[in-house]
Amino acid sequence: MTQAKIGIIGGSGLYQMEALTDLEEVLVETPFGSPSDLIILGTLEGMRVAFLARHGRDHKLLPSELPYRANIYAMKSLGVEYIISASAVGSLKAEVKPLDMVIPDQFLDRTRSRISTFFGDGIVAHIAFGHPVCNQLAAVVGDAISALNLPEVTLHRGGTYICMEGPAFSTQAESNLYRSWGGTVIGMTNLTEAKLAREAEIAYTTLALVTDYDCWHPDHDHVTVDLVIDNLKHNAVNAQKVIQETVKRLSKNLPESEAHSALKYAILTPLAKVPQPRKQQLELLLKKYL
Numbered sequence: 440m441t442q443a444k445i446g447i448i449g450g451s452g453l454y455q456m457e458a459l460t461d462l463e464e465v466l467v468e469t470p471f472g473s474p475s476d477l478i479i480l481g482t483l484e485g486m487r488v489a490f491l492a493r494h495g496r497d498h499k500l501l502p503s504e505l506p507y508r509a510n511i512y513a514m515k516s517l518g519v520e521y522i523i524s525a526s527a528v529g530s531l532k533a534e535v536k537p538l539d540m541v542i543p544d545q546f547l548d549r550t551r552s553r554i555s556t557f558f559g560d561g562i563v564a565h566i567a568f569g570h571p572v573c574n575q576l577a578a579v580v581g582d583a584i585s586a587l588n589l590p591e592v593t594l595h596r597g598g599t600y601i602c603m604e605g606p607a608f609s610t611q612a613e614s615n616l617y618r619s620w621g622g623t624v625i626g627m628t629n630l631t632e633a634k635l636a637r638e639a640e641i642a643y644t645t646l647a648l649v650t651d652y653d654c655w656h657p658d659h660d661h662v663t664v665d666l667v668i669d670n671l672k673h674n675a676v677n678a679q680k681v682i683q684e685t686v687k688r689l690s691k692n693l694p695e696s697e698a699h700s701a702l703k704y705a706i707l708t709p710l711a712k713v714p715q716p717r718k719q720q721l722e723l724l725l726k727k728y729l
């Protein structure tokens with residue numbers, strides 16, 4: 440049974456959504472283990488939404504330790520069709536300032552120690568990922584930001600999110616390399632989520648909230664947690680406003696998304712030949728094709 444069509448993943452600094460009412464905390468077990476925390480179901484702008492603190496509400500999980508598959512699978516099992524993912528990022532461009540918001544439309548993968556697929560072990564699928572975020576959902580978030588006219592915030596529509604492994608921040612040589620590759624912002628989590636969301640046929644967009652200039656900018660201190668904490672707090676307040684305005688807009692019109700049929704031409708293994716335990720494990724993702 441669908442409990443929420445909209446999922447919100449809160450990153451560093453965003454551990455709860457204050458405007459939610461009629462709260463229910465749910466423990467969702469998945470074939471991939473437990474999610475990062477209990478999922479909070481609540482009402483926002485008349486819609487049921489599912490909120491998950493990515494690192495747990497007490498921020499106890501490293502980017503490499505996150506149960507990415509359980510998080511996305513849990514959202515899917517609640518009926519989520521759209522995920523808005525709020526994330527703290529460093530800026531790789533002078534014109535993208537701390538407190539700005541970026542809606543990336545591309546990712547570059549610098550992760551190396553995490554599983555970023557539901558497939559394998561007897562079932563092969565290759566999803567299309569040329570456009571890794573849902574452009575329709577991203578446009579709704581962008582329009583919400585523009586309409587809010589937040590002081591001190593410039594919106595950047597589009598851009599490339601470099602997803603590094605962490606937990607240490609980058610070296611200056613790495614930061615400069617990412618700049619030379621055309622990176623716009625850098626973080627440690629969103630590419631993995633975006634891939635799994637696409638495999639789960641959930642439309643996904645990132646709301647990237649800038650906290651720092653990483654370590655490349657000659658006029659700014661290198662990023663440290665201490666340095667970004669105030670910006671994280673400021674961004675968390677703004678992110679909640681943006682998410683509320685986005686949900687308000689989604690409550691009037693849920694956009695079509697190619698993500699919702701991402702598996703249609705992706706699975707290579709004949710489903711009759713998939714080992715039964717795997718089929719059971721992935722039933723939630725596969726059932727419309729069985």
Ligand SMILES: CSC[C@H]1O[C@H](OP(=O)(O)O)[C@H](O)[C@@H]1O
Pocket residue numbers: 449450451452493494502525526527528605626627628629650664667
């Ligand atoms: C702010 S310190 C680095 C930490 O912040 C980002 O987290 P999230 O993507 O969950 O908002 C980044 O990915 C690191 O995990």
Ligand SMILES: Nc1ncnc2[nH]cnc12
Pocket residue numbers: 527528529530603608609625626627650651652653654662
């Ligand atoms: N400079 C940075 N590098 C990686 N992740 C970040 N999250 C916030 N700032 C970051």
